[in-house]
Amino acid sequence: MDGKFCQSREEKVSPEVIRSLIGKARAQLALAYAPYSGFYVAAALLCKDGTVYTGCNIENASYPAGNCAERTAIFKAVSEGHREFSCIVIMGGKDGKVEEYCPPCGICRQVLREFCPPLGFSVILAKSEEEYRIFSLEELLPESFGPESLA
Numbered sequence: 407m408d409g410k411f412c413q414s415r416e417e418k419v420s421p422e423v424i425r426s427l428i429g430k431a432r433a434q435l436a437l438a439y440a441p442y443s444g445f446y447v448a449a450a451l452l453c454k455d456g457t458v459y460t461g462c463n464i465e466n467a468s469y470p471a472g473n474c475a476e477r478t479a480i481f482k483a484v485s486e487g488h489r490e491f492s493c494i495v496i497m498g499g500k501d502g503k504v505e506e507y508c509p510p511c512g513i514c515r516q517v518l519r520e521f522c523p524p525l526g527f528s529v530i531l532a533k534s535e536e537e538y539r540i541f542s543l544e545e546l547l548p549e550s551f552g553p554e555s556l557a
């Protein structure tokens with residue numbers, strides 16, 4: 407790695423902001439379109455400038471055409487001109503009932519990696535405003551392949 411990924415940790419996102427993002431993600435859960443799996447997922451992505459983009463999973467009768475909540479949020483944000491992000495809150499569960507943490511799938515981790523610094527971006531898995539876990543992207547996708555790898 408030779409320091410390629412050396413970077414300072416970003417300022418922590420405050421608990422108040424995290425709670426607000428969790429509220430936005432929970433509201434988004436109701437919009438998940440998951441008629442095939444019945445597994446509802448929602449995300450709230452915080453841009454560096456304070457803008458928040460939410461996303462939900464959107465399934466499809468042709469199963470592989472579906473999209474995850476995290477990618478919905480990040481694609482919405484990037485398509486609106488945002489490329490710098492602080493954190494993402496993710497929550498989900500069967501029939502929209504959030505009982506366990508919902509970690510991002512491997513494809514979503516890689517998509518986040520395209521825009522988010524592994525040590526300077528937090529992935530927050532939430533059950534409620536009071537119960538959540540914070541990971542760096544580096545913890546969830548160690549030794550990753552990113553834009554710098556192609557430089």
Ligand code: THU
Nearest residue numbers: 443445447463474475509510511
């Ligand atoms: N899902 C997400 O939205 N995000 C993830 O990271 C994990 C899985 C969705 C995809 C599919 O609609 C449902 O959960 C079941 O896999």
